Amino acid sequence: MMYKVKKKFGVGRLIIKEQNHMKCTVCKENAVISLKRHNLKLCEKHFREHILCQTERVIKHFNMFKKDDSILLAVSGGKDSLGLWLILKELGFNVKALHIIMPFGEYSDKSLEMVKSCATKLNEDPIIIEANEYLEIDFFKALKIYKKPICSFCGKIKRYILSIYANKNSYNVISTGHNLDDETAFLLGNVLHWHTEYLNKQGPILESNQFMPRKVKPLIRITDEEMKFFADISKIGYVEEKCPHSRYAKSIFFKEILNEIDDQMPGTKAFFYLQYIKNIKGVFFQESNEKLKGCKICQYQTYNDDICFLCNIKSKMKRTENEH
Ligand code: AMP
Ligand code: ZN
Ligand code: ZN
Numbered sequence: 001m002m003y004k005v006k007k008k009f010g011v012g013r014l015i016i017k018e019q020n021h022m023k024c025t026v027c028k029e030n031a032v033i034s035l036k037r038h039n040l041k042l043c044e045k046h047f048r049e050h051i052l053c054q055t056e057r058v059i060k061h062f063n064m065f066k067k068d069d070s071i072l073l074a075v076s077g078g079k080d081s082l083g084l085w086l087i088l089k090e091l092g093f094n095v096k097a098l099h100i101i102m103p104f105g106e107y108s109d110k111s112l113e114m115v116k117s118c119a120t121k122l123n124e125d126p127i128i129i130e131a132n133e134y135l136e137i138d139f140f141k142a143l144k145i146y147k148k149p150i151c152s153f154c155g156k157i158k159r160y161i162l163s164i165y166a167n168k169n170s171y172n173v174i175s176t177g178h179n180l181d182d183e184t185a186f187l188l189g190n191v192l193h194w195h196t197e198y199l200n201k202q203g204p205i206l207e208s209n210q211f212m213p214r215k216v217k218p219l220i221r222i223t224d225e226e227m228k229f230f231a232d233i234s235k236i237g238y239v240e241e242k243c244p245h246s247r248y249a250k251s252i253f254f255k256e257i258l259n260e261i262d263d264q265m266p267g268t269k270a271f272f273y274l275q276y277i278k279n280i281k282g283v284f285f286q287e288s289n290e291k292l293k294g295c296k297i298c299q300y301q302t303y304n305d306d307i308c309f310l311c312n313i314k315s316k317m318k319r320t321e322n323e324h
Contacts, residue, residue: 033229036266044233051230054221055087062205064216065173071095072171074162077111079231079238081177082118084219086234089122097126098165100158103139104244111239118236131157145313150245160300160310163212171213178217181224184273185254200285203277211294211301
């Protein structure tokens with residue numbers, strides 16, 4: 001399905017211009033960006049500082065991790081996760097990047113290329129895992145058995161790999177590059193459909209359990225456009241295209257709608273999300289009483305069955321192979 005938003009206003013949330021009359025709020029030099037939500041105009045140097053400061057504030061506020069934690073950062077090849085790699089390094093955290101190669105042709109090739117070029121720039125050696133090889137499955141065959149949308153399966157597979165890899169290699173935190181726009185789009189979608197089970201789990205931090213390390217999203221105060229500008233001025237190359245399978249995803253439509261609202265009322269997006277986390281989530285949604293178990297085969301977490309979604313798919317695949 002294709003969703004479309006009529007462009008009525010055409011007002012950017014960010015004004016990225018070198019206007020002589022626009023002065024940096026901090027140093028009074030020429031500003032390159034205006035952040036309406038914060039009522040700030042910033043030069044390049046102070047914009048970088050602002051992004052680092054906003055991220056550090058979130059990490060501290062939610063007690064996400066400290067300097068002695070081992071952080072596994074999931075990098076996709078996009079602006080957010082690659083930008084976050086640079087930010088966490090600059091803030092002095094102990095971070096290792098992991099990229100999962102998905103079987104999506106040219107898009108996956110380009111993603112890997114961007115991860116590698118960022119690694120060279122940061123003088124880092126990322127972990128690269130090929131999903132099919134690591135899981136010993138054929139993604140598209142397994143998807144047919146899973147029967148739900150491809151984006152949901154892809155996300156589940158990536159969370160599985162991250163969790164298993166982190167556990168095996170003693171990482172105690174998993175970080176992703178989800179930003180404010182990702183989170184608000186997800187929140188809006190879940191509120192509109194009252195998907196309470198997702199609302200209950202949504203947030204900047206998902207505490208660890210005996211089968212999974214803590215999961216965190218340090219970029220929840222930063223928008224898509226801000227991260228794009230940050231990656232550009234940091235000279236990080238990144239994949240700009242959307243994944244070919246998510247091009248018409250509902251989340252893209254929700255992001256556009258939320259941006260139109262934010263154009264008219266700057267700050268609404270951040271208010272919507274941060275107030276949800278601060279004041280609403282805890283009141284309406286308590287700890288779930290689903291029974292958490294470890295998969296009997298691979299130890300990954302599962303809620304209802306004795307074996308996890310993946311081992312279940314694998315056993316179904318084996319059964320059909322034997323029947324033929
Ligand atoms: P997306 O759902 O594509 O917007 O991705 C959200 C976050 O998931 C990214 O910021 C990354 O942290 C992580 N991620 C997505 N794709 C991959 C991948 N192929 N390998 C590792 N991490 C990924
Ligand atoms: Zn300045
Ligand atoms: Zn399993």
